[in-house]
């Protein structure tokens with residue numbers, strides 16, 4: 001691996017992206033299958049709290065079956081980012097997701113944030129997650145979303161070494177792009193499908209006392225209003241609207257109704273391509289974009 005040259009120059013992303021089949025904008029629905037793991041990684045002792053565990057179990061036990069029904073009713077395919085621990089704890093649910101034709105992508109093992117990990121530690125988490133998805137569902141994912149969207153400057157290289165096509169954890173654009181694994185000649189690139197905190201249901205609905213901080217419980221109509229506003233602007237600008245939802249949060253009835261309304265709006269927008277993140281990444285790869293470089297800032 002080349003030395004980090006310490007450049008300050010950040011390459012601008014290519015754009016606008018040409019979408020396939022006459023589409024003028026894109027959208028993707030990502031369901032992050034965080035379960036007990038997201039609590040255990042914050043506080044392992046939370047495993048003794050049955051109510052907190054049951055709150056986390058709601059997503060796989062109750063939310064995902066409803067989400068699958070909703071997506072089937074609207075003939076929508078989505079991406080399910082699954083921690084290895086979730087796969088092992090709820091194998092039948094994950095296999096239902098697979099059998100419904102949705103994309104399954106990697107989301108860590110115990111929902112570990114990668115910040116501060118050594119290369120070996122980060123690689124071990126990736127491999128443990130891959131092994132779990134393979135063992136439970138026979139899936140070799142092409143996509144990765146970092147737990148807590150917390151990646152490192154070595155994540156892209158580790159993903160490329162394992163055959164991944166895309167990552168969906170960064171926030172510097174609202175268009176997909178190719179990210180160089182490092183500055184310098186000969187670097188490979190990975191497709192990046194950017195995300196945004198404002199397009200995540202965690203900030204709207206996550207309330208688990210003593211586990212996730214203060215937390216909020218917003219009106220689903222408020223979240224729907226905000227996301228609809230972002231969606232219509234993404235559509236107007238030819239961008240890619242990437243929504244992140246958690247079945248343990250958005251699988252609740254009123255919130256799922258709001259999500260259904262958002263899907264109906266997506267399907268009413270002319271020229272909006274609604275597809276799993278993997279399909280979007282494969283299209284972006286076909287565009288042969290010049291990879292952008294994002295060197296680590298020097299101070």
Ligand SMILES: [Zn+2]
Nearest residue numbers: 032034147148
């Ligand atoms: Zn997550």
